[in-house]
Amino acid sequence: MFLMKDIVRDGDPVLRKQAQKVKFPLSKEDQQLAHDLMEYLEVSQNPELCEKYKLRAGVGLAAPQVGVSEMMASVLVPNEDENESDKPLFKDVIINPVIVSNSVQRGALTEGEGCLSVDKDIPGYVPRAARITLKYTDVKGEDHKIRLKNYPAIVCQHEIDHLHGTLFYDHINKDNPFAKSDDEIFIY
Numbered sequence: 001m002f003l004m005k006d007i008v009r010d011g012d013p014v015l016r017k018q019a020q021k022v023k024f025p026l027s028k029e030d031q032q033l034a035h036d037l038m039e040y041l042e043v044s045q046n047p048e049l050c051e052k053y054k055l056r057a058g059v060g061l062a063a064p065q066v067g068v069s070e071m072m073a074s075v076l077v078p079n080e081d082e083n084e085s086d087k088p089l090f091k092d093v094i095i096n097p098v099i100v101s102n103s104v105q106r107g108a109l110t111e112g113e114g115c116l117s118v119d120k121d122i123p124g125y126v127p128r129a130a131r132i133t134l135k136y137t138d139v140k141g142e143d144h145k146i147r148l149k150n151y152p153a154i155v156c157q158h159e160i161d162h163l164h165g166t167l168f169y170d171h172i173n174k175d176n177p178f179a180k181s182d183d184e185i186f187i188y
């Protein structure tokens with residue numbers, strides 16, 4: 001199981017590298033990595049376990065963040081209104097993901113973004129595509145082509161950025177971190 005000590009922090013070159021494509025069939029190591037990347041999210045989103053293991057909660061985790069420069073990331077976006085379905089908005093390990101198209105319309109989270117690999121809070125809007133069409137392969141080797149919007153779309157873009165050596169604050173407007181263009185939507 002990954003703990004905070006296993007998370008690579010900003011400054012380590014692995015976070016700025018282009019990760020390598022993952023080969024199929026998955027090696028035993030890659031199968032274990034996929035499992036561990038998702039397990040971290042599940043544990044971190046459980047209040048008791050998160051506290052017990054002193055984790056920072058996350059909705060995504062990319063392989064370079066644990067020092068593995070491969071194109072693999074876990075995404076677990078919970079359904080906020082628990083009373084409704086307990087089914088997450090999006091849950092999968094995305095392997096060799098490619099954003100095949102994105103909306104002209106941009107979107108950002110009103111509260112900005114955070115990253116396990118960046119210890120300090122960096123305020124500001126992180127402008128991203130409001131909607132994306134994502135192609136990826138899952139751990140079973142099945143290919144997917146899905147359309148995402150709002151929070152799941154934002155999180156997948158944050159994770160795919162990691163696979164290309166980009167960190168969320170690279171997108172924040174230096175002059176005015178909270179600059180907003182009129183056609184940008186804001187996701188709560």
Ligand SMILES: O=CN(O)CCNC(=O)c1cccc(Cl)c1Cl
Nearest residue numbers: 058059060113114115116155158
């Ligand atoms: O790369 C993944 N992490 O660094 C895990 C910690 N950050 C988050 O869970 C997080 C928080 C806010 C907005 C986004 Cl988009 C994300 Cl992803």
Ligand code: NI
Nearest residue numbers: 114115116117
């Ligand atoms: Ni991150």
